[in-house]
Amino acid sequence: MKPVRIRTLQSTDAEALLIFELDNREWFERHIDARGSEFYSVQGVTDHIAAYLSGFAAGTWHPFVIEDPAGNIVGRANLKGIDRSERSAEVGYRIAQGACGQGLATFAVRHLIQQAQLHWNLKQLVADVYAGNIGSAKVLERCGFLIEQTQQEGTVQDYRFSLTI
Structure with missing residues (x-):
């Protein structure tokens, strides 16, 4: 894995985050719920960041970004x-399509586990994964999560993973 940096999301990340989300929109929408079209603008991402940072200040969210050596x-x-x-908390992550297969998702989940313990003193983490998202299931299992339950909605089966830390 190339050197990367993970840090708390900042209000100044709007333009870089918009580029990341636009460049990977189709990829993400194959694996997770699609965002509304209003999200995909500087104002939409700025509002999104403000909401996440408000949640961080309130102690209900801790949002991070992962940057490559060039700061992207x-x-x-x-x-x-x-x-x-x-x-307890839920973990979530998304990795750029071009950065997959480099260990970044595992790095991110391990960072979340560490922050959950050290910063928030949490003992239980959960993650929901679409059945077709085998890569995310493998990452969670690699990080010690176990399948807790399956959820059936119509013909789609999703999985909930949990980790006691």
């Missing part, structure tokens, strides 16, 4: 739905 965003990772009384 190549991934995102989030602790979301942080519940300090239950000491």
Whole structure:
């Protein structure tokens, strides 16, 4: 894996984040829920970042970006739905199509686990994965997550993974 940096999302990331999201929109929409069209503008991403940073300030989110050595965003990772009384959160991540296969998703999930423990004192993490997203399932298993349950909606089966830390 090439050297990368993971850091907390900042309000100044709007233009770089928009480029990342636009460049990878079709790729992401094959694996996760699509974002609304209003998201894909500087104002849409600025509003998105403001909401995430508000959640961070409130202690319910911890949003990160992953940058390559040139400072380009190549991934995102989030602790979301942080519940300090239950000491739990959900993990989510997305890696640029061109950066897949380099260990970035595993790096991101391990970083989320570390932050969940050290920064938030959490004990339980969960992640939802579409059945067709085999790569994400493998990443979670590699990081110690276990399949907790399956969810059937129509003909699509999704998976929930959990990790006790």
